[in-house]
Amino acid sequence: MIRPALVLSRVLHRYDGTTAVEHLTLSVPTRSLYGLLGPRGAGKSTVLDIAAGLRQPTSGRVRVFGVDPSSDPTAVTGLVGSSPRRTPELAALTARELLVRAGTRRGLEAEVAARHAQELLHAFALGEVADRVIADSPAGTWQRLAVAAAMPHFPRLLVLDDPFAGAGAHDVEIITTLLRRYVSAGRTVLLATDSRALAERTCTHLAVLDRGRLTGQRILPA
Numbered sequence: 502m503i504r505p506a507l508v509l510s511r512v513l514h515r516y517d518g519t520t521a522v523e524h525l526t527l528s529v530p531t532r533s534l535y536g537l538l539g540p541r542g543a544g545k546s547t548v549l550d551i552a553a554g555l556r557q558p559t560s561g562r563v564r565v566f567g568v569d570p571s572s573d574p575t576a577v578t579g580l581v582g583s584s585p586r587r588t589p590e591l592a593a594l595t596a597r598e599l600l601v602r603a604g605t606r607r608g609l610e611a612e613v614a615a616r617h618a619q620e621l622l623h624a625f626a627l628g629e630v631a632d633r634v635i636a637d638s639p640a641g642t643w644q645r646l647a648v649a650a651a652m653p654h655f656p657r658l659l660v661l662d663d664p665f666a667g668a669g670a671h672d673v674e675i676i677t678t679l680l681r682r683y684v685s686a687g688r689t690v691l692l693a694t695d696s697r698a699l700a701e702r703t704c705t706h707l708a709v710l711d712r713g714r715l716t717g718q719r720i721l722p723a
């Protein structure tokens with residue numbers, strides 16, 4: 502049997518007084534495009550942070566390709582890719598600079614990072630804005646760039662928080678095509694969204710979260 506990309510077993514997460522994730526158990530198969538669907542505050546971002554090794558759960562068991570993020574955080578960082586947040590510091594960079602920086606931060610040599618940045622700019626149809634400052638780009642362009650910035654090192658698990666937020670139909674089309682291609686190349690994508698329509702159109706698997714609990718799970722027809 503192929504080992505799942507991510508396994509959460511009875512994961513609980515509390516922030517001070519708030520229980521964000523309540524005894525969540527789920528398994529994300531390798532080569533799936535797995536959607537976490539739920540309204541605001543459902544706990545999606547918390548689950549993604551836990552999957553990316555950016556947050557330790559209060560209790561429960563987490564395995565990323567069999568690795569426990571609490572005992573080997575560095576290994577998990579190498580296996581997972583996630584998008585940067587749009588901070589003023591990043592918005593002052595050009596699209597190309599952001600992608601090169603994303604690559605070198607993931608351990609690529611400068612030359613390799615520059616080549617991958619060029620490939621990603623092309624794949625995400627970002628050629629025209631490549632050397633423009635990010636601050637001048639609309640939300641949909643940022644979303645394409647943010648997804649590209651999660652993958653310069655070709656991580657085995659791509660973790661994307663709301664990659665369609667503010668994206669227009671053209672951006673959604675490009676992002677969806679690239680994510681499908683990524684999965685076809687043997688990788689795995691875990692994304693969060695509050696749009697049922699987009700989740701159903703894009704994903705191969707769907708888990709529905711509500712107030713930190715799993716309320717449904719489906720495999721979607723191809």
Ligand SMILES: Nc1ncnc2c1ncn2[C@@H]1O[C@H](COP(=O)(O)OP(=O)(O)OP(=O)(O)O)[C@@H](O)[C@H]1O
Pocket residue numbers: 516517519520521539540541542543544545546547548695
């Ligand atoms: N850093 C934090 N400190 C305290 N409470 C938090 C923190 N982050 C999230 N929460 C709370 O945890 C719950 C789950 O939040 P989370 O962001 O994981 O949900 P979400 O489904 O991603 O929502 P959104 O779509 O709004 O990001 C919410 O009640 C939220 O207010």
